[in-house]
Amino acid sequence: MQRVFYCLLLLTGFFTAGFAAFVYAREDPAAAGPIADLLTVSSADYYQALIAEVAGNWQNYGQLFTTLQGQWFWKASLLTITVVPGLFLLHYLVIGAKHFDQGGEQVLFFPLLTRVVHFFGALSFSLLVLTGLMIVFGKYIGGGTLIRSARYVHLLSAMVFVVPACMMLVIWPKDMLPRRHDIAWLVLLGGYLSRRKKPVPAGKFNAGQKMYFWSVTLGGAVMAFTGYVIWGMGADVESVRLAAIMHNTLGMGLLAFYLTHLYMAVFAIAGSLQSMKSGYKPKEEVDILHSRYKYQQGQEAKRRF
């Protein structure tokens, strides 16, 4: 199994490197495109068309963008990365993690493919979050080459992330569809506000996980698209401004979710990180946290994903 995993890793590595080399080679700065591509007719004609593109109706999104980017995005981001972990820290200190019997019976919860997809997704998404934050707070880390590299890594990670994100949408959606019991779960807040180990209503994935799933995939798609627009300036300036506003706003939301997921995955449930690596959850955990999940010993073993 390990071999398969490493093969896949290498393959991804080659793929990324190859893709990077291919694109890099194409972007040879010495071979600038023919000048004729730059303009169609005369300067007057070009810039007449351009003025609408270039200045847009600044009052519309330009001013909004400037105000948001200048004042609010970084404040909101700062708030997110301090308050959210802060709340969880509080939770950890007060309520603490949930422990389940690791030595008891294990249930295969995450087949290999799931784990591989999740691994790549997690890695690239983490890089996205990290580099994104570096860009937001660039001026405090000196700008220049470091942040420029962060920007490039942000793009690379985005490209890598698309693959696992798409695959997630293929392998998980059935289990991620909302059910009636999700409302009950939400009311209970998943049982995380109590130290007791009482079964909570959740299928294979609970409401929180479902919300996170859809945010990351669909929200990620929006992020990818708006990010692409910003990267390539591939639209009129008003659309680019709007894309930047959406990207930053949604980004902050995803950041909050991400931090939540991190806390849940790493701290709030003891052993959940190991579960993600091995694929097995303690039966006790499944019975409590995913009480509606119908699993069968024999059949589960055959599941591929």
Next chain:
Amino acid sequence: MARSKIMISAGDGTVAAGQRVTLNPKVARRSFLKLAAATAALTGAAMTSRMTGTAKAASGPKEPYAGSEKIKTICTYCSVGCGIIAEVHNGVWVRQEIAADHPVSFGAHCCKGAGAIDMVTSSKRLKHPMKKVAGRWTPISWDQAIKEIGDTLVAIREKDGPDALHLNGSAKVSTEMAYLQRKFAAFWGSNNVDHQARSCHSTTVAGVANTWGYGAMTNSLNDMRHARSMIFIGSNPPEAHPVSMQHILHAKEKNNAPIIVVDPRRTKMAAKGTEYVRIRPGTDAAFVLGLINVIIANGWEDKEFIRTRVSGYGEMVAAAKDYTPEEVENITGIPAEQTLRVAGLLARNRPTSLTWCMGSTQHSIGSSITRSFCILQLVLGNMGKSGGGTNILRGHDNVQGATDMGVLADSLPAYYGLADGAWKHWCRVWDVDYDWMVSRFHEKEWMNKKGFSLARWYEGVLQEEKCHQYTPIKALIQWGCGSNSNSQYDRVVRAYNKLDLLVVVDPFPTMIAATCDTDNIYLLPSASQYETSGSVTSTSRQLQWRCRVVDPVHNSRDDYQIMELLVKKLGFADMFYKNIKQVPEDITRELGSGALSIGYNGQTPERIKKHMENWNTFDIDDLQAKGGVCDGEYYGLPWPCWTEEHPGTPILYDVSKTVAEGGLPFRNRFGNEKTYDASGRTENQLAAEGVCNPGSEVRGGYAEFKDVEPGTNWETDLSQKTIKAAIARGMAPSGNARARCVVWEFPDQVPIHREPLHSPRPDLILKYPTYVDKENHFRVDTRFLSEQIPDLVKDFPYVLTTGRMVEHMGAGAETRSNQYLVELQPDMYVEINPRLGNDIGVRNGEMVWIESPEGGRIKVKTFFTERVDEKTLFLPYHFAGVLLGESLVENYPEGTAPLAVGEPGNVVTNYGYDIVTQMQSTKDGLCKIAKA
């Protein structure tokens, strides 16, 4: 980080007991805190990234180029003659400075002038002499090039005679070099020499000079500031003379001057004008005669001026009376009430400055059109006044100088013509024996015959039309002349490929290099005007001196050096350079000593250079130096400058000043009396009694001066005693005559309208037919009436006109090699009205084929604009490097293909030539257009 193993499912959901590593939450917390601490440290360290923006430390160099020189020169694009200050550091031109002191431009440039440095730095410059060997461009040495060219020329001369060579000289070389080009043709023994003026203002020079003596701009660009109204006919200064707009707009702003723009297109000039008049191409004379009609009908004419300084008035009025506003509307498309309004505006706001350019000159009746403009100004009494005048804006930077130096098939330098007297005069100047000069020609008669012109030299090669020369043309030297400004350009290309020898002397290879498929072609890299020195004459008749900025780059030589090599090889260097040792100053002196007719004798190199050193002392309004070393002189010593103390003549025909101070009456060039053919009336051609310059001994009109030195007149007296004697008596050596409305030497003695050869109005062809065909017009039969087919418009329904763009110059070889100008304007296109575009089913930016009645075809992109109306198409003529839709980029010598190529507009300009000067009628023509 602790290594973890991924558990392999045993198939039953249980896990084998074994190693299981979880991320110990305790460990995680430690790590988390460590990370937080690290972040804080980073945060603290990086807070200094915000710049405070105070001035940087004052240490370090005080200037970017220590020890650099600032050299003054003049822009080499258009005839405004903007000053350039070139900063040179260690022999390298590093940047252009702002020439804020220049009395005409005040530091201003258009996009071309702002990029003047590119002429020297462009990587597309021709670097070595090139020869086509077995179809491939091969660099050769100068020695080899000159030897081979010289040998071939001598061989052709021996076998076919000197008239087998045609020299296309240049409007872009210095005046000294232009003079040498004409001298070369004379010493070679042929009148087959011409240059760009033929297709630019040849009809102006002919028409205007025949009206009142000199054919140049009468006032100056600065003087236009004082106009109370202005009218621009077929002239588009924002595109063609951008910096002149400084002065034009000043008149508009300061004097509230109405600015009337008459043009088939709503041009950028129309955008700055106060009244736009849309006119059908080629009908300018009708419009102006209509204006004259209205003016006279209302009694607005300047009766006193007409009485005292104009001749042939009655005859003109009789011819003009048929051009009523209604008839004008029929011919031109201009509403009658607009004609009335414009006439009123001009009459009420005098003096009017009248300007015209190619829109009016490039017609088969160009020489009539230009005369009608002169007559309008005479009728209004706007001549010889500040703020008035016929302010003709010339094209290239030194077309005025080149025209003055007679690089023309019908004249020797300074408009002396080709008669024996002219030859004798110049032989005296050149210090050569007249009989020797005669012997240089095939036979004596060829000395007095006009040669082939720039407009139709290729007919002498192709021999498809009837030519009147004992030999076909077999050799061509194209010296500083871009070929694609010739109409019927496809015929030109065929001619190139038929020559025995083709020599191109140019800083850039030009389209000629790309279109010539044969092996007989040589490219000689000449230096640009920034790499040499000499004088240049602007459109305001000002002489300016260009100082050498840098040495000739790559393996190029300056024009003087190339001429010397060639002349030495051909064997008449001793005679040619007899009195020329110091180049170019001795040439200036030589040409000055001979060009007495236009008063080039007073502008010595020393005087001109002094003006260059003292730009700041010249007044912006009257261009006179107020104090300083040039005190009293007018900037550039505008010709005529009669003596070395004369200040120059800023305004021609101005009788309010003494001649010694720059005043001048109309020239006595056409005799003292004339009996008109049409009316039988005899009229005195000299000015009326009492009309003369202050201080004039003769208080009224007088003939031109002669026999002060026995056997000479003021133009041929090389001692210049005649000129000095005249000035001493307060009189002009050229006489004091009337301007004439009747030019009896021309086929239409009084200007009238005639339809263009290819006219969209069959009914008007009947009413205003063109001339009968002309035999032996510059050595080739030229069709007029037989070419004017009323039904042509059925197959070729749209009027075609051409023009300029500010980003490109002339044939475009230079500007299309400038990356920044190309970025602004990379593509050839056709301006088409959106309505017409929709009617023929094309969209903006799509390709179309345009075809001329002669079969010329080009494939160009459409550019939808309302500048043109639905019946007219406009083509810029600057492009080259493409033919019949195929790019010729591969045919250029390696590394010299221009950055922008396109179809030459002149492939589809029609057959048509002026009756007097053979100017090509590229501004009126017919075509058809179809989606490609």
Next chain:
Amino acid sequence: MARVKFLCDVERCIDCSGCVVACKEGHHVPVGVNRRRVITLDQGKSGEKSISVSCMHCADAPCIAVCPVDAIYQRDDGIVLVNKKTCIGCGYCFMACPFGAPQFPKGNIFGARGAMDKCTFCAGGPEENFSTEEKRLYGQNRIAEGKVPLCAGMCATKALLAGDADVVADVYRERVFQRGSGVNAWGWSKAYGKE
């Protein structure tokens, strides 16, 4: 000292692009980057007007507000400059600018933009005056030489004015007055029928 400003007199601008090329030649700006552009409205129609646009060195510059790495700064004389070494090419300044002044040359990775380039008011950049590095990155530093920007100095019709805001405003005000707006539209000469 007072702040510097640009002003383009639309009544005089003839779309000759002298300012555009003066800037490009003077600073060796690569093709594709346009620090200054001329924009024409109503081309070919009655009322055609042109205006030359570049960075306007705004007093409250939006580009400075949005830059995530604080690469853009404003000098005491009002000139807004960018530090190309700090800039990461994110493009936010372009989104924030009402005039589209920030320009981006081609970068190297995946079509990324290079560092932002824009009109410097001929004042170079944060590097040492007249140093090779300054010339390479930003072009000439004419302000440090005590000279005027190239675009305004070389404007064909003196439409483009650049300099001390008070002086520029004065020049323009005089022109407007001269052209006959307001009370000068029906001045004495018209009142008494003089032409």
